[in-house]
Amino acid sequence: MGNLKQIRICGFGGQGVVLAGTILGYAAINDRKWVSGSNAYGAQARGGSARSEVIISKTPIKYPHIIKADILIAMSQTAYDDYINDVAEEHGIVIYDNMLVNPVDRNDVHQVGVPATNTAISELNNKQVSNIVMLCASTAITEMVSKQAVITSIKNNVEERFRELNLKALEVGYNVGEGLK
DSSP states (O other): OOSEEEEEEEEETTSOHHHHHHHHHHHHHHTTOEEEEEEEEOSSTTTSEEEEEEEEESSOOSOOSOSSBSEEEEOSHHHHHHHGGGBOTTTOEEEEETTTOOOOOOTTSEEEEEOHHHHHHHHHSOGGGHHHHHHHHHHHHHOSSOHHHHHHHHHHHSOHHHHHHHHHHHHHHHHHHHHHO
C-alpha cells in the first residue's frame, strides 16, 4: 500500500456500509496507521443512499476528506453509478458486488466483481453479513489492512451476539478475495 489510500464504501441504508467503514478504520488503527473517516446516509436510513469514507496513511493525514477514491467498494447499483466517476484514474480499484451491480466499461481503473451477497446467502445463510464478506474480500484483494487487524476490529466493534457470524463472514470473505487476486 502506498503512503495514503482513500477508500469509499457505498451502498444503500441497511447494508451495513457504516459498520464496514468503522471496522476498516479501526483495523487500520490496529495496524498502527493514521486514519480519518466519515459516514453519510440518507434521511430514510433503510433503502436510502449510504457511504462510509476512510483515509488510511502511514503518515499524518493533512486533509481528512476524500478527493478521489483510490478504492471504491460498491454494494448497490445506485451507489456505483453515483461514485464511479470519482475514482482515481490509472491506479484506482473498483470492487463491486456482482449480484447487485452491473459495471460500466472503464479502462482507466481496475474493476473486480465480488459475489458478496450471493456468498453470504449460500455459505452463511445470512444476507446481513454480505458487508463483512465484501469488506474482507476487498481487504484480501488490496491488502489495505492486515487480516489480524480486521479480526481484532470485528471483535471490538460488533455486538457479542453477532460476533461469531461476522468472524465466519470474515473467513469466507478472505477466501473469496484471495481467489480473485
